[in-house]
Amino acid sequence: MISSFGIRSRLLAGAMLLATPAAAWANDGASPANDVTGTVTDASGTAALQGAEVTIVELGITTQADSQGRFSFGDVAPGTYTLRARYQGSPVYEARITVPETGVLNTDIVMGADSEILVIGQQANLFSALQRKRAADGVSSVITRDAIGQFPDQNVAESLRRLPGVNVLNDQGEGRFVSVRGLDPELNSSSLNGVRLPAPESDVRSVALDVISSDIIESIEVKKSLTPDMDADTIGASIEINTVSAFDRRRDLYSVKLEGSYNDYANEVSPKGSFDFATRLTDNFGVAGGISYYRRTFETDNIEADDWVEGDNGGIYAQEVQYRDYDVERERLSASLGFDARLSDTTTLYLRGIYSQFDDQEYRRRTTFDLGDFDAASSITANGVTFSDNDEEFTVERDIKDRWESQKIRSIVFGGETDTDGWHAEYSASWAKSSEREDGSLDPTQFERDFDGDGLTIAFDYSDPMRPIFTASGNTADFLDPAGYELNDIEYVALSDAQDEEYAARFDLGRSFYTGGGEVTVQGGFKGRWRTKEYNKTVAFYENDAMTLADALGTQTYRIQDIGPVGSYTGSRDYFFDNFGDFELQDIDSVFDSAVEDYRVDEDVMAGYLLARYDSTFLRVIGGVRYEHTSNYIRGNIVELYEEDATLPDGSIASDDTVVIGQREYDRDYGDWLPSLTIRWEATDGLILRAAGSRSLVRPKLSKLAPRFAVEVNDDDEREGEFGNPDLVPYKAWNLDLSAEYYFSQTGGISAGFFYKDVSNFIVDVNYDTPGSYLGLAYDEATIPLNGDSGEIYGFEFSYSQVYSFLPAPFDGLLTQINYTYTDATGTVPTDGDITDPREIMLPSSSKHTFNAVIGYEKGPVSLRLSGTYRDRYLDELGDEAETDRYVDDHFQLDLTGKVWVTDNIQLFGEWINITDAEYFAYQNFMGGQRLLQFEQYGSTVKFGTRIKF
Numbered sequence: 001m002i003s004s005f006g007i008r009s010r011l012l013a014g015a016m017l018l019a020t021p022a023a024a025w026a027n028d029g030a031s032p033a034n035d036v037t038g039t040v041t042d043a044s045g046t047a048a049l050q051g052a053e054v055t056i057v058e059l060g061i062t063t064q065a066d067s068q069g070r071f072s073f074g075d076v077a078p079g080t081y082t083l084r085a086r087y088q089g090s091p092v093y094e095a096r097i098t099v100p101e102t103g104v105l106n107t108d109i110v111m112g113a114d115s116e117i118l119v120i121g122q123q124a125n126l127f128s129a130l131q132r133k134r135a136a137d138g139v140s141s142v143i144t145r146d147a148i149g150q151f152p153d154q155n156v157a158e159s160l161r162r163l164p165g166v167n168v169l170n171d172q173g174e175g176r177f178v179s180v181r182g183l184d185p186e187l188n189s190s191s192l193n194g195v196r197l198p199a200p201e202s203d204v205r206s207v208a209l210d211v212i213s214s215d216i217i218e219s220i221e222v223k224k225s226l227t228p229d230m231d232a233d234t235i236g237a238s239i240e241i242n243t244v245s246a247f248d249r250r251r252d253l254y255s256v257k258l259e260g261s262y263n264d265y266a267n268e269v270s271p272k273g274s275f276d277f278a279t280r281l282t283d284n285f286g287v288a289g290g291i292s293y294y295r296r297t298f299e300t301d302n303i304e305a306d307d308w309v310e311g312d313n314g315g316i317y318a319q320e321v322q323y324r325d326y327d328v329e330r331e332r333l334s335a336s337l338g339f340d341a342r343l344s345d346t347t348t349l350y351l352r353g354i355y356s357q358f359d360d361q362e363y364r365r366r367t368t369f370d371l372g373d374f375d376a377a378s379s380i381t382a383n384g385v386t387f388s389d390n391d392e393e394f395t396v397e398r399d400i401k402d403r404w405e406s407q408k409i410r411s412i413v414f415g416g417e418t419d420t421d422g423w424h425a426e427y428s429a430s431w432a433k434s435s436e437r438e439d440g441s442l443d444p445t446q447f448e449r450d451f452d453g454d455g456l457t458i459a460f461d462y463s464d465p466m467r468p469i470f471t472a473s474g475n476t477a478d479f480l481d482p483a484g485y486e487l488n489d490i491e492y493v494a495l496s497d498a499q500d501e502e503y504a505a506r507f508d509l510g511r512s513f514y515t516g517g518g519e520v521t522v523q524g525g526f527k528g529r530w531r532t533k534e535y536n537k538t539v540a541f542y543e544n545d546a547m548t549l550a551d552a553l554g555t556q557t558y559r560i561q562d563i564g565p566v567g568s569y570t571g572s573r574d575y576f577f578d579n580f581g582d583f584e585l586q587d588i589d590s591v592f593d594s595a596v597e598d599y600r601v602d603e604d605v606m607a608g609y610l611l612a613r614y615d616s617t618f619l620r621v622i623g624g625v626r627y628e629h630t631s632n633y634i635r636g637n638i639v640e641l642y643e644e645d646a647t648l649p650d651g652s653i654a655s656d657d658t659v660v661i662g663q664r665e666y667d668r669d670y671g672d673w674l675p676s677l678t679i680r681w682e683a684t685d686g687l688i689l690r691a692a693g694s695r696s697l698v699r700p701k702l703s704k705l706a707p708r709f710a711v712e713v714n715d716d717d718e719r720e721g722e723f724g725n726p727d728l729v730p731y732k733a734w735n736l737d738l739s740a741e742y743y744f745s746q747t748g749g750i751s752a753g754f755f756y757k758d759v760s761n762f763i764v765d766v767n768y769d770t771p772g773s774y775l776g777l778a779y780d781e782a783t784i785p786l787n788g789d790s791g792e793i794y795g796f797e798f799s800y801s802q803v804y805s806f807l808p809a810p811f812d813g814l815l816t817q818i819n820y821t822y823t824d825a826t827g828t829v830p831t832d833g834d835i836t837d838p839r840e841i842m843l844p845s846s847s848k849h850t851f852n853a854v855i856g857y858e859k860g861p862v863s864l865r866l867s868g869t870y871r872d873r874y875l876d877e878l879g880d881e882a883e884t885d886r887y888v889d890d891h892f893q894l895d896l897t898g899k900v901w902v903t904d905n906i907q908l909f910g911e912w913i914n915i916t917d918a919e920y921f922a923y924q925n926f927m928g929g930q931r932l933l934q935f936e937q938y939g940s941t942v943k944f945g946t947r948i949k950f
Contacts (some may be wrong), residue, residue, distance in 0.1 A: 034099055035421075036076050037345075038107040039069040040085055045250045047119040049087050049111055051132035057082040060617040061519045064135040068247040074422035075514040076105075085109045088134070089118050089127035089746055089803070104345065120146050122858045122865060123803050126815060130749050130801060137622055138225035138678050138692045139737045139753060141166070141799075145218055145244075150947070159214065161869045163222055164751075164799040164819035167850045168209070170891075170920065172300050172328065173938030176208040180222060180237035181755065181795060182823035182874070184845035187236040187698050187731070193243055193338075193352045193413050196231065198434040198500035200358075200407040202535040202597070203703040207434075211358045211409055213334035215257065215274035215292035218244045224755070225678060225692035225737045228609040228624035229508060229525060232674045232696045235733045235757060243336045243354060244278050246286025252279040253288075259945030265299040265559070265938065266327075272296075272945070289337035300326040301560050303467060303935045308884075308926040311376035316927050317385045319372045321460065321468065325365040325558035325566065333357045349416035356409045364401040365556055365566035366444070369458060369470065370394060383463035388474075393452035398485050398549055400567030403441040403493075409434045424523075426508045431501075438496035445572035447485035447549040454478055466921050466935045469561055482549040482565040489586065490576055495538040502531040510613075518616030527607045533702045534600040539593045541586040544579070551575045560937075588641070588657045592710075595639045595661050599706030599724070602633040603699070620680040630699065631669040634726045636707035638662040638777070645715040664707040664775075666726040672697055686743040690753075694735045700728040700763055704785045709777060721779045729787055733759045748802035757793040762843065764788050764829045767880050791827030791843050813859030821850045829878060839882060847872040847890075861901035868894050876922060886933055889921040905950065911943040 040052040048069025055062040056073060058081050065071045078101050085093040090112040099105050112118050118127060124146040132142040141163040160166050160178055168175035169185065177185035185206040190197045197207045223230070223238040230238060244253075259272040276290025302325075305318035338352035374392045377385035387394060415428025455475035462468050472479050510523030552575055554568025576583065611624025642648055642658045649660060676694035683689055705728055711721040739753030768782045799819035805812050825846035828838035842848075849872040856865040870892045877886040894915040901907050922934040 034076055034078065034102070035104045035419075036073040036083075036097065036099060036107065037104060038071055038109060040065040040071065040087070040109045040111060041069055041250050042090075042118040043110055043112045044119070045110075047249045047251075048247070049118070049131070050248075051128070051135040052085055052087040052109075052111065053131075053135050054109070055084045055086075055617055057084055057617070059514065060517060061514065062615060062617050067242070067245060069250075072419055073519075074419075074512045077514075083107065083109070085111060087111045087118070087127070088131040088743070088749075089123065091746065121150070122815060122856050122863055125150075126801055126803060126817065127747075130743070132221070133751075134688065134741065134743060134749070136223075137227055137620065137680060138223060139690060139739055139755075140221055140223045140225075142219060142221045160209070160220065160222070162817060162819075162852050162854060162867065164852075165224070165797045165821040165823075165850065166222060167847060167869075167871045169845070171208075171210075172326065172936070173298065173914070173920075174210055176210050177206055178209060178237075178239060179845055179847070180224065180239075181793070181797070181821055182825060182845075182847040182850060182872075183236040183793065184843065185236075186701065186845075187234065188239055189231060189234040189237075190239045190241065191231075192241045192354060192409075192411055192432075194240075194415070194428060195411045195413045195430040195432050196502060196504065196529065197409060197411070198432055198502050198531065198533070200409060200434040200436040200498065200500065202436065202496075202498035203701065205699075205701055207409075208407075211332070211407055212241070212354075212356045213274070213292035213294065213332055216243055216276060216290040216334050216336040216354070218242045218248060225690075225735065226676050226694040226696055227622050227678055228611040228626045228674075228676055229523065231527070231607070232626050232628055232672075232694075233698055233730075235696055235698050235731060235735070235759060243338060243352060244276060244288040244290065245338060245350070245352075246278045246280055246288040246340045247342075247348075248288075249278050253277055254279075254950035256948045257945060259943055261296065261941055261943040263296075263298045263939060263941045265301075265557075266297045268297045270294070270296045270298075284342035286340045287338070288340070289335070291335040292333070294330075294332045296330045296332075298328055298330070298938065298941075299557055300324075300328070301558055301937050302326060303560065303932065305468070305932045307372070308924065308931045310927055311374065311385075313376040313380065315377035315380040315385045316929070316931075317371070317374075317377055317460065318931070319374070320368065320370055321470070322366055322368045323470075323558065323560070323563040325556050325563065327363045327557055327569070329361045331357075331359045346420040347416060347418045349414075351412075351414050353412040354410065358407040360403075360405045360407075362401065362403045362405070363569045364403075364444070365554065365558070365563070366397075366399050366401070367563040367566070368397040368399070370397060378457070384459060384461040384468075386457060386459040388457045389451040389454055393450055394458070395448055395450050396479065396485075397446060397448040397488070398566060399444040399446040400552065400554070400569075400572050401442070401444040402570060402573050403438065403443045405436065405438045405441075405496075407434070407436045422512045424510045424512065424521075427506065429505045431503050433499070433501040435500070436496075436498040438493055441493040441496075442573055442576065443491055443493050445490045445552065445567065445576070446488040447567075448488045449478070449485045451478070465923070465930050465932055466919070467560060468932060480565060482553050485549040485565075487544055487547040489589075490542045490544075490572065490583070492540045492542060492576075493537075494540060495536065497536045498534075500531070500533040502529055504529045518614055518619070521613040521615070522611075523613065524610045525608065527605075529603075529605040529607075531603045531605075532600070533603070535598060535703070537594055537597045539590060541589045541593075542576070542583040543586060544583045546582060547575060547579075588659055591659045591661075592639055592641050595637050595659075596708060596710045599634075599636040599703065599708055601635070601702040601705055602631075603702065604631045605629070618682045620678075622676075622678040624676065626674045626676070627671060628674065628697075629669065629671040630730075632667065632705065632726075634666040634668070634705050634707060636664055636709070636724055638664055638707075638709040638711070640711045640713060642713045643715045646713045647717050664709070664726075666707060668726070670729070672730075672732070688741045688743075690737065690739045690741070692735075692737040696733050696735055698731040698733075700730060700785075704728055704763065707775070709775075711777060711779070718780045719778055720781045721774070721777065721783075723774055723777070723782060723784045725785045728763060728785060729761050731759055731761050731763070733757045745806075747805050748800075750798075750800045752796065752798045754796045755794065759791045759793060759827070759843075760789070761787040762791050762827055764844075764878055766830050769880075786830075789828050789838065791825065793823065793825040793843065793846070795821060795823040797821040810859060813857050815854075815856040815858065817852075817854040817856075819852050823848055823850075841878065841882075841885070842875040844875050844877070847874045863897075863899040865897045866894065867897070868892070879924065883926050884924050886922055886924055889923065891918055891920075892916060893918040905948060907947040907949075909943075909945060909947065912940065913943065914938065914940040
């Protein structure tokens with residue numbers, strides 16, 4: 001069924017392409033024709049109204065205003081016509097125009113009256129989002145800043161949560177990665193000003209949103225369906241971020257924002273400030289940009305558990321339990337600068353750049369109980385287990401992480417567009433680079449003590465499955481004595497350097513023709529992307545028998561319970577460098593860990609497409625095909641660690657632990673034909689039906705492709721390995737979207753949609769516990785990333801938005817936004833590494849239910865908003881079997897925002913984030929119960945500040 005749909009879409013695209021030249025020649029020979037151009041602005045003259053729909057009624061042709069409010073019709077025959085414009089929140093505009101015999105007719109449109117606020121505040125954000133959704137070719141959602149630079153939220157991730165089908169995955173209480181329709185963030189693509197963003201981290205393609213400040217962003221559009229002119233490497237959505245353009249506004253903008261935030265855990269006020277501007281230096285040249293600085297201090301209390309087992313006496317317990325105390329200072333600096341130039345009535349050029357730096361100083365104190373030698377708990381109660389060192393030896397570890405990390409994203413794009421005589425061209429060249437660097441970290445400094453017959457008893461109370469509490473009894477003096485915990489080792493990260501760089505160039509050319517019933521456009525284009533991602537790590541392990549925890553003693557900030565004694569923030573660093581000559585380098589571990597993660601992957605993508613587009617007042621059809629050719633050069637290390645007495649590759653016996661390092665290189669290339677068809681039909685005034693079908697792909701993580709082979713061989717010659725897989729092929733999907741939108745008034749809209757995706761080749765890590773061979777390397781146990789069979793994703797989404805301006809005062813300032821998404825995403829994977837015995841799973845990171853709701857009030861100088869967001873549980877990582885799979889529990893969060901204008905130019909605001917004190921809980925369903933894997937709590941945060949506009 002899916003393949004026949006793809007064939008039909010290709011046939012329709014071809015038929016449209018063959019029919020277009022004949023229609024064009026017939027028109028060209030009929031009569032002279034001219035262009036009709038203009039701009040659409042609000043009555044105050046503050047901003048251009050992007051997405052406004054402009055129609056020449058008698059000809060039945062419609063176009064949309066671009067980000068500068070510009071619209072254009074080509075090949076309009078001389079005569080008198082009705083020009084109609086529509087924009088949410090404003091009455092329909094109509095005027096008579098007369099197209100002359102020669103020359104271009106320029107006519108500007110002003111929407112609304114002076115008393116109507118179309119471009120400032122919550123209502124402006126809602127109107128803009130509705131209008132751009134309405135005018136869009138395919139299925140999409142948008143969030144925008146208003147005309148004075150206010151984003152709906154103080155954080156991009158929080159704003160994206162409000163969109164239908166969009167959820168944001170948190171890290172330490174702050175939104176980072178975007179999940180669309182409940183799918184893995186790796187299935188999305190992200191671009192900034194049309195430039196594909198590389199990922200700073202070494203092991204992902206997806207880009208974390210917390211690296212870029214919302215203060216320099218103009219809009220974010222989430223496109224859930226594809227057209228041939230778009231990059232096809234997405235299955236979830238294409239997330240398109242745009243910064244400010246000088247031509248986006250009709251008046252100059254200068255805005256300053258000063259903010260403080262208070263976290264009730266950190267008990268400290270964090271500063272934030274930003275300045276942004278957009279100004280036209282002449283009528284045809286402008287400059288826009290901004291800078292934002294944010295320093296956030298926060299704390300996190302965490303408990304993690306691992307290796308759940310059932311003891312011989314029936315007790316169920318974790319063989320390792322960790323209590324983690326995080327203290328973090330995070331700094332973010334973002335800046336953008338752009339230039340726009342209108343060279344003539346037909347050509348505009350732009351140059352835009354962005355720089356964003358995200359620095360993290362993280363301290364983590366951790367107390368770990370290692371109970372791996374126990375076959376059975378010493379005693380069992382209804383809600384817990386007890387362990388005594390009189391029965392078995394166990395280990396207590398206490399460590400401190402002192403890690404500094406910096407992420408950077410920068411990009412530059414130069415481009416432009418030309419419109420003349422029915423021809424339209426767009427062109428750009430760009431460079432983008434992302435990096436993540438860590439150097440000089442002590443990650444971690446680990447102390448430990450073995451307890452064996454010392455009279456120490458540790459009891460764990462599991463009555464609260466998220467917060468197991470431990471109790472020490474018996475010989476607690478030794479347990480609490482920091483001098484008794486000797487240094488195991490210091491892991492010194494001399495360098496962890498990830499670099500991801502991409503050059504790109506594109507050219508699109510289209511020709512539009514009036515056919516009598518609408519407008520037909522034939523368009524083609526080329527895009528080249530040249531990407532290199534590499535990772536280099538240098539780590540050294542040091543030991544010193546004289547150092548104990550007493551040499552680096554600190555104080556905890558942990559709230560769940562007392563986990564002391566703990567290390568201090570910088571005590572271990574100070575001792576390490578002050579006594580460096582007393583430390584002994586562990587050569588084997590250092591060499592092994594330094595070589596095993598290094599890799600480089602080059603990825604070149606050459607793409608071309610051809611499409612035909614038909615536009616009338618009621619119907620829009622876009623069909624065509626895209627071809628993408630991918631070439632890879634892949635390099636990684638084979639790193640084998642042979643224990644003493646193991647057999648080396650040359651047949652000799654190792655006299656000591658030995659590391660053998662080799663290198664593997666692979667070249668490969670492949671191509672994909674990717675058809676698509678999009679239909680937009682306005683069945684009646686305000687009722688829009690859409691259908692979109694496409695073929696798309698998502699290439700494997702570059703870190704998974706890298707042939708990084710880590711093998712450990714023990715003295716019995718048993719080989720255990722972790723492997724990359726250079727033979728991984730991309731995820732591929734057939735995508736179908738059907739939706740209906742009804743804009744029942746100028747101030748409200750409702751939409752519902754169905755989506756279906758047939759995904760093949762999805763990638764999972766498979767664990768093998770029986771002997772085998774992989775790419776010439778033998779193993780007894782191994783973990784290998786493989787392409788799975790196939791998966792199905794289907795669901796529906798619903799949204800409702802309304803400004804209740806029809807209610808009597810004071811209720812006419814109320815507004816609501818509600819959306820819900822249901823996603824069913826399933827696939828099959830091998831069971832215990834056996835591909836002949838598959839088991840069904842939820843696809844990783846897919847939530848079945850997501851729900852968002854906003855209740856707002858805006859009237860006069862006052863603006864209030866209460867926002868709630870809910871995400872269902874999702875599969876985070878696969879285990880060896882179903883009961884060891886890792887799930888993240890559902891999440892519900894409330895946020896409150898208030899703003900008031902105290903003068904025409906000064907606004908005060910406040911925000912209360914995470915009112916509900918939502919927590920993070922990950923677990924596995926071991927032996928019929930939810931078993932803790934990770935729990936985190938963050939508390940709530942209050943933000944307050946002022947915005948000043950000029």
